[in-house]
Amino acid sequence: MCTLAHVFEAAGLSTVVFASMIEVAEKMSPPRALYCEFPLGRPLGKPSDPAFQRDVLGHGLALFEATEPVLATYPEVVESDETPMVCAMPPRYDPDTAPAVDEAQGLRAAYDRALASRGVTAVGRAIDAGTVPAALEVLHQWANGASWKEVQLPGKNTVAVCHDIRSYYEEAGTELVTGPSPGGRAAEAWFFETTEAGKTMLAARAALKEQEAPFPFWFYMAPAHR
């Protein structure tokens, strides 16, 4: 974003960056930046809070009064919430399938409700929603010792497939939240720490590493800190 700020200003546009990383903004010195210490992925801080978003925008727009490069800091910090969001999950239905596969099938109705209400889904980079259980079956097999070279993943690209699975879960999960609206990383914590799919994904990732699969093949299947 700081790079684009420089490019745009050189072309004659006036810009302000709502920066999420202070050290990067300091090093790159964009013409106008408002550092916002908010959850990564939420540059305006709080979803469904128009007043807060307006205040952030107002602080950013105020920087157009400056006559020279300026880096300001928004006065309020919004922390991510790493406590797993609380969802009503489907009960185990078919004990003959892997737990993650069964769970994913059980979430289909919630996923469909989310799609109907939003009209759009992030699932579909490599697989569609109907293929999520089959992809989880392969991750389950990898996690239990199958060779990634021999047992092929539907959609092939591990990173894209893992995005699709996580999107499927997070979109379904936001339909099933029983507690407060999830803060930054609450859905991530829910997925990786409480769902069978998340645990299977991490186990498959560890198995690929163990099998010496190429680094980009497994590393980006989950957040770096996991």
Next chain:
Amino acid sequence: MKMSADASMRAFAATMPVPEFESPAFTPLGKPLSQARVAIVTSAALHRSDQERFSQDDTGFRALDRNDRQLVMGHWSPNFDHTGFQIDLNVVYPIDRLEELAAEGVIGDVAQRHFAFAGNQPDTVSEIRLDTGPACAAELIADAVDVVLLTPV
């Protein structure tokens, strides 16, 4: 105390090399904000479902119409929250807030087109710097945009 995931991402980013800009430009806004046309450019890899998806090493951009609301976040990094955007796209792409600011006369006008890049880029960002960034700037200038709000993901 264990460092939060966001804090560790920020600490990691702080160690990454960044491109340097000698004698950076500074373009003063030559008119009051109340007369300025404003566009959003985000690095959240947003696109409509009828547009080409962002590939893993995509250095290009997608144009979003002022009226588009059904958008997909096609970013390839697994390291940040996606649910905020699912709940309310304005937390990434504050288009409804811009419409309000224009209706109240705080800004002059909302641009007809806004643009999305993917934030996951090679360290040199040379393509964005030399090719797609200037191309996007030309589109913004063709739309008579004065002010660009940059929202990173």
